[in-house]
Amino acid sequence: MQSDAKRSTHVDLTRWRWAFAITLLLGVVWLAVAATLGAYRGYQERLAYQRARATLHYQQGMEYLKARRLDLARKELEFALRLEPDHAAAQAALQQLQQLEQMPRPQANPSPTPTPIPTTSPNPPPSDVLASAFEEATAAFRSEDWEGAIDLLESIRLSDEDYRRQEVEELLFEAYVARGRALIAEDRMEEALRMFDRALALRPDAADVRTERERATLYIDALSYWWADWDKAIERFQQLYDEAPDYRDVRQRLLEAHIYYAEKLGKQGDWCAAVQQYDAALSFENSADLRASRDEAEERCRTGVGIVLEGAEELPGRLALAAYDTMAGRYRIFVIPSPQEGPQVLVEDGAQPSWSPDGQFLAFRSLKPDELGLELFTLATGERHRLTHYVEDGFPSWSPDGQQIVFASNREGDRRWRIYRMWVGDAGSVVSLGFGRSPAWSPDGQQIIYQGCDDTGNRCGLWSMAPDGSNKHPVTDVPSDTAPAWSPDGQRVAFMSYERAGHWDIYLLDVETQEVSPLVVGERSAGLPVWSPDGQWIAFMLEQSGVWGIYVIPADGGDAIKVTDLPGATDDWLAERLSWGP
Missing domain, CATH: 2.120.10.30 (TolB, C-terminal domain)
Incomplete structure (x- = not known):
């Protein structure tokens, strides 16, 4: 009886091991299938996104083609084909554009009747294409992909200006502002100004954006005088500091500008003016080294000592x-x-x-x-x-x-x-x-x-x-x-x-x-x-x-x-x- 029990137990264990192995195998297969389906679904979503963008650029190319702005039309159509190489309508439009480019230029007088653009351009993109593009733009916006959101939203506006107009312009405005701020953080000030300008074109009364633009402009202007004209550099950084003391590195810039200017004035022998600059610098950083430089300048101002080179006594001639x-x-x-x-x-x-x-x-x-x-x-x-x-x-x-x-x-x-x-x-x-x-x-x-x-x-x-x-x-x-x-x-x-x-x-x-x-x-x-x-x-x-x-x-x-x-x-x-x- 004990022998039969052992065999029964052994059989049960063997069956359990097989069942576990089969279950584990099925789980692995299921995961692989799920991953494959997920990858395929992601691929299909990316493909749909690419097609939507291609259609938008194609539509813009056709607008340029109708207006006979051939260079811009070519760029848009070629970009559409890069996104979707099999875009038949874009291929046909590009061939038509090439034919127009090969035609002789019209003479000034008399003005010939312009050759009409073939009326084979397709209808505007269907609403589902625009809806897909808007969904992608919204997703890019939520993930703080400002460039991607801006590209899609601008394409939607070019294709159909009235499509969800208020929502598109609202997102586009916010994306412009966010991108501008990001560019400022990257020290790309000129590009940031262009983003703020686009935002203000949508909302001219946006006072906060206008203020940000004015501060960025003042910062750029101040930097343009760095080393060249300390008076003007200090004046502009001081104005910015008075308005927004925490703006970027304006406090450190003011400190350094006053010190550099004081050193320059000292080399020129204008020690009394150098004392004023050191005093201004001390209002930002009351360090021992800075106080020592200020005291030395004050002593030279009092005694009237002239030109002194770095680390040397006064030199003749x-x-x-x-x-x-x-x-x-x-x-x-x-x-x-x-x-x-x-x-x-x-x-x-x-x-x-x-x-x-x-x-x-x-x-x-x-x-x-x-x-x-x-x-x-x-x-x-x-x-x-x-x-x-x-x-x-x-x-x-x-x-x-x-x-x-x-x-x-x-x-x-x-x-x-x-x-x-x-x-x-x-x-x-x-x-x-x-x-x-x-x-x-x-x-x-x-x-x-x-x-x-x-x-x-x-x-x-x-x-x-x-x-x-x-x-x-x-x-x-x-x-x-x-x-x-x-x-x-x-x-x-x-x-x-x-x-x-x-x-x-x-x-x-x-x-x-x-x-x-x-x-x-x-x-x-x-x-x-x-x-x-x-x-x-x-x-x-x-x-x-x-x-x-x-x-x-x-x-x-x-x-x-x-x-x-x-x-x-x-x-x-x-x-x-x-x-x-x-």
Whole structure:
């Protein structure tokens, strides 16, 4: 009996296992069928949606075709075919459009009778198509797919302006506004304005939308003055802040604008105005660093200390340099620093400036198309006087008495660089001193140091000669040594070189001992050294991460201090020149 019971139990278990397996299998099959049916249903819904959109674009294409706006008709019909490639009516309409495009253009007189559009266009889309499109638009709206909702609703309006007009316009208005706000959040302000304009076209009396548009416009306007005009940028951001203090980052923008403006005013020496800007910034952020900057500006305002460069004591004289304005398409000569206005344009269409010893004149290379060559700029009158007539002439350097100029040029037919000397104001006095470039007249007037070689083209480096071209002899023996600049006392020469370390660096030459020592050496390009009038500083150009700037360094060595970014671009920095005058 026990054996029969065990067999019975075993059979029951076996049957139960089979039943469970069959049930499980049927469940899996049912799920697969359901998933397939669901996918198929989703596919059918997407297909119906595509067909509805294709019909709407087809209808718009036919409207354009009737109005003979063929380009717009083609776009709509081709878009309909992209949505539904087998759309027979769109295919036929596109063929008709092509025939119209191939017809000869009518003459102005007499006016021919226009060829009628074939009357084979189908009826407007049936209500079920529009209903499907409206349902899809509503679903897109609820899921916050503003672009999809707008596309469908606009298509419905184009196909049948009266179809559920109030509901369509209500949804379209809300979608325009929502999309505009989303675009503002993405910092796409111009596109947001277009959305608000569409919304206002539907509801001109929508005060809240008009306010949002005005604030976005004010924000864009304020940003357009960033870095260009701090007064106007601050004025507009302040207006926006007064109206809506929580609007985007307007509070942070105001804080930064006041700080940047204060720093700019400080560089210009207008410390009292800088104090006002720091006070305004402190109303937004009362930090220790900001208070310290404000206190320093107040002290300088009280004591009357003038121009101070970033991290440096007050520096003497004026620094001139040239930069290319990519927007205007021209070179300009700037003066840095300026007592009141900071870096400012001194000469248009000029490069390679050189101050006269008394600081009253500036010799430079003119780039004006009708005045190519060397010119003289008079600071007192702002007049330009032409010195030479060759576009190749450049790199002028003054004699210590201010009566003569040496310069370099490859004006001759062999295109070799030569050094010339002339009396200021006498173009007929130009005399060639021999081969070489980048000349610099010594403070005592006895030597001209330049980049050159011997008569055979060997032993290249820095050379020296008398002002009449005699007594030529080498000073250094590295061919890339160039751009020499005398110290005011005539005891040292600063120059730049590439071959000494494998990149452009700045070195000092002791004239008496002929010893060369590095001043600015590193992986970044540095060059075009020039001495301050008191001989305590050397200014130079240096490149960091593709950005050129003007720096100064103590003549006896130390840390370099940035003066400013180059106020423009440079297509060949090796052809530039700095000049530090009184």
